[in-house]
Amino acid sequence: MWTLSGFADEISPDLDEQCAVLRRLGMDHLEFRAAWDTNVLDLDDAGLARVRETLDRAGLRTSSIGSPIGKIGIADDFDAHLVRFDRALHTAKVLEAPFIRIFSFWIPDGDDPADHRDEVLRRMSALAERARGHDVVLLHENEKKIYGDTPGRCLDLIESVGSEQLKVAWDSANFVQCGVRPFTDGYAMLRPHLAYVQIKDAVAATGGVVPAGEGDGELRETVEALRGDGFDGFFSLEPHLAAAGPLGGFSGAQLFETAHGAFTGLLKERQIPFA
Numbered sequence: 001m002w003t004l005s006g007f008a009d010e011i012s013p014d015l016d017e018q019c020a021v022l023r024r025l026g027m028d029h030l031e032f033r034a035a036w037d038t039n040v041l042d043l044d045d046a047g048l049a050r051v052r053e054t055l056d057r058a059g060l061r062t063s064s065i066g067s068p069i070g071k072i073g074i075a076d077d078f079d080a081h082l083v084r085f086d087r088a089l090h091t092a093k094v095l096e097a098p099f100i101r102i103f104s105f106w107i108p109d110g111d112d113p114a115d116h117r118d119e120v121l122r123r124m125s126a127l128a129e130r131a132r133g134h135d136v137v138l139l140h141e142n143e144k145k146i147y148g149d150t151p152g153r154c155l156d157l158i159e160s161v162g163s164e165q166l167k168v169a170w171d172s173a174n175f176v177q178c179g180v181r182p183f184t185d186g187y188a189m190l191r192p193h194l195a196y197v198q199i200k201d202a203v204a205a206t207g208g209v210v211p212a213g214e215g216d217g218e219l220r221e222t223v224e225a226l227r228g229d230g231f232d233g234f235f236s237l238e239p240h241l242a243a244a245g246p247l248g249g250f251s252g253a254q255l256f257e258t259a260h261g262a263f264t265g266l267l268k269e270r271q272i273p274f275a
Contacts, residue, residue: 002267003029003275006029006256007248008032009033011252014036017253019057020058021253030063033248039068040067063236064101065088069088071105072106074108074119078123078126093135098136100131102127102138103140103143107146117156120147120148120157128165137164139195140169143171149178151175151180151185151189170190174198176204176217181218183218191229197231197233212262239258241258241259
């Protein structure tokens with residue numbers, strides 16, 4: 001059984017509205033990134049307690065902390081970022097999230113990513129070591145313009161760090177926007193490390209984000225392959241259908257429902273059960 005989740009802050013800044021829309025769609029998980037226009041890592045303890053109470057009341061569980069860890073420049077202060085990562089670990093514990101999404105640092109425009117490989121691996125290894133002893137898995141998402149924005153560099157990260165607590169979060173749209181054919185160029189390479197799937201699609205010619213199955217993200221091929229090899233995990237809707245930026249996106253309730261209908265329609269076409 002595949003489990004649907006989603007970045008509910010794409011629905012509304014208001015957490016109650018986020019919960020109401022998710023429940024109306026029959027979803028019982030969310031990937032928590034923000035509420036009340038406040039990033040998950042900027043919520044104080046009282047705010048986190050309010051989040052937990054609201055989610056419990058709505059009967060919702062947290063599939064992952066949609067953190068911005070790793071979304072800083074490769075030359076930016078990493079020690080301060082490690083302190084912020086400690087907050088992510090605490091937040092995952094409070095919300096009982098099994099995963100925390102992370103990134104592998106912005107590479108300056110025009111630089112060869114290979115020139116920054118050693119520092120990227122040092123930082124990623126430090127994050128994995130920091131997570132040791134916590135009941136959580138770090139998910140590296142292939143955001144464009146970071147070190148791990150292509151399948152080959154994603155694989156390099158995972159294999160070089162070599163931690164069971166560092167896995168792949170697969171994002172088809174981000175690969176498309178980097179000139180990659182996601183399934184053709186990356187699936188076989190990354191599947192052994194793939195633990196979580198972000199659902200959005202994009203058109204190669206423009207980079208524009210579209211509902212699942214309407215772009216060049218090879219989602220049908222990916223879904224079929226995942227079913228064939230027994231994947232059992234989360235599929236997290238991240239529609240970005242109204243706005244998209246380096247730190248997140250927005251869709252609104254109606255377009256979030258459009259994104260949900262597109263992906264669940266794709267699953268129903270193939271008679272794939274989901275919850």
